[in-house]
Amino acid sequence: MELMFIPSPSISHLIPMVELAKLLTERDDRLMNKIFIMKQPSDSKVSAYIESLNSSSISNRIQFIDRPSEDEPTISFDFFSFIESKKPQLKDVLSKLTLVESSSNTSRVAAVVLDMFCTPMIDVANEFGIPTYIYYTSGANFLGLIFHIQTLHDEHNQDIVAYKDSDTDLVVPSFVNKVPAKVFPYGLFDNSIFFINQVRRFKETKGIIINTFMELEPFAINSYFNAKTPLVYPVGPIMNLKGETHEIQEPQDGFDVMKWLDDQPLSSVVFLCFGSMGSFEKDQVKEIAYALEHSGCRFLWSLRKPPPSGGIASPSDYTNLEEILPQGFIERTQGIGKVIGWAPQVAILAHSAIGGFVSHCGWNSMLESLWFGVPIAAWPMYAEQQINAFEMVKELGLAVEVKMDYDNSKQIIVTAKEIERGIREVMDPDNEIRKNVKEIKEKSRKALRDGGSSHSSLDRLIADLMGNIAH
Structure with missing residues (x-):
């Protein structure tokens, strides 16, 4: 048949x-x-x-x-x-x-x-x-x-x-x-x-x-x-x-993401990744950087360069991260955080060092995060992601909110304060969503x-x- x-x-x-x-x-x-x-x-x-x-x-x-x-x-x-x-x-x-x-x-x-x-x-x-x-x-x-x-x-x-x-x-x-x-x-x-x-x-x-x-x-x-x-x-x-992907890339500057994660404590790292089409302009990137620095959390941040306006291209990797990040950010966060380009999302979410996921709430990403028992901080960007975020935060109690009604077409800046609050919530070991996510992880396999x-x-x-x- x-x-x-x-x-x-x-x-x-x-x-x-x-x-x-x-x-x-x-x-x-x-x-x-x-x-x-x-x-x-x-x-x-x-x-x-x-x-x-x-x-x-x-x-x-x-x-x-x-x-x-x-x-x-x-x-x-x-x-x-x-x-x-x-x-x-x-x-x-x-x-x-x-x-x-x-x-x-x-x-x-x-x-x-x-x-x-x-x-x-x-x-x-x-x-x-x-x-x-x-x-x-x-x-x-x-x-x-x-x-x-x-x-x-x-x-x-x-x-x-x-x-x-x-x-x-x-x-x-x-x-x-x-x-x-x-x-x-x-x-x-x-x-x-x-x-x-x-x-x-x-x-x-x-x-x-x-x-x-x-x-x-x-x-x-x-x-x-x-x-x-x-x-x-x-x-x-x-x-x-299984890691099959259309975007397998070489480690940047010899940096091995998985090896770095191996050296981090259990559930200590917040992972920020916004999907294959996710990128931000310079002002928003700086707010994210300030939030990460002030939160004091260990972090792994997949930062992509927006495509030229008017085209149909996808985001790409920066050749020089210092051109987009606040001055001195990389030096000040050395030892607790890493900024990378394209990220092997599934492999990272599967790693025991990951304790939270700041995500655009694409449906595939939600399923992957729950499969590995990683709580979500919802920052939707386009398509049906706002509805996915509402469901995860309000209906199911599996995520915290960064900004649930965010739409990248409106050119609104999410403040460092809002982002930091979301990061602290998702990384809080006593947050109720951590227990809920652990339960749904087992149910997804069953x-x-x-x-x-x-x-x-x-x-x-x-x-x-x-x-x-x-x-």
Whole structure:
């Protein structure tokens, strides 16, 4: 039985999709998985990642369909027009697959598993009568929020844009607490029709696979059981824990991060890292530096250089850290802290010296931090990260707040005082969140074991996929 996976054209969405394909392959040897690759113009990261997988021990039951891109590099990139433009390529691939299968009497494509942003491809799957599933790489809470916004719009004639920049708290079925409109992603206000259309298309699919687990988001997951939504399969946490990455880099100036951590006391270091797209301008960098220095905590800070404005590049490493940091900061913090560029996040979070994580609250980063039992200080920046931060701080008690409603597009400066308070809280050995995180660490592992909630959910998903072939 074959599954066709269609990730979004970005490395941050490709990696979770590959991990899901691996999980399904390991669970059931009847599954053959194909991954349809769409690459943005001039994106070398995706190619490097696929090449690294092909040269490793990835299962021969996972195959990448990587068509050459005819697109010329451009400064502006329209993500959704790009997805639409790849429909003919997918149609051609599925045509050839179904032709081969009908002539050889082999099992046909049982389902197309789509990244949450690839809903236009539902049209192609429908042409072939193939069921579709969404792989939702954010949390169940945020999925519940966008379902609610679509319901408000379509059934109650309410426009979410009315709440932009308001102090209103809203009742959302997937949240225990009322949700402040100020932690809604700005994209929900600026592109509300896109999210509403996206959710309408979600409802055309046969199921939604979510990278979460029942013990982490019980209220949100249970809110779907009586809702007008497709079946939901929480199968997480799905993470890349083996260190496979598209950004393996050499130690800077001979500095070995892991060796330095080996020399630090247990749970003594606060780790600051803001994701593959996270960076700050000079004024904000200085506030972080002052906060770290005044806190007196040991620290490991992944500091990235913002890309030139107007482009589509990612942050890069500084060649000279002294050009951005306060004068004398490196000398004054010598022995207790290190400032680095790109960081091997999973390896660092796994280290026993790490006692807290100042994070942008990307969903993958949240899952990794909880897996290793590291408390979080929430400093979201963009996308759905504000909602993730609200959930971790207010709903689940697994994080402290640095600035929950921060949005890097607003050019607000978070003060050293606010940052220092968050660092001190997350590193406090008596803070209640430390106990909560330790408990969820054990539950995250139990969920994946035989008989665990995610293990059982994956079994139900595979049974449903097999049923597609039977019918």
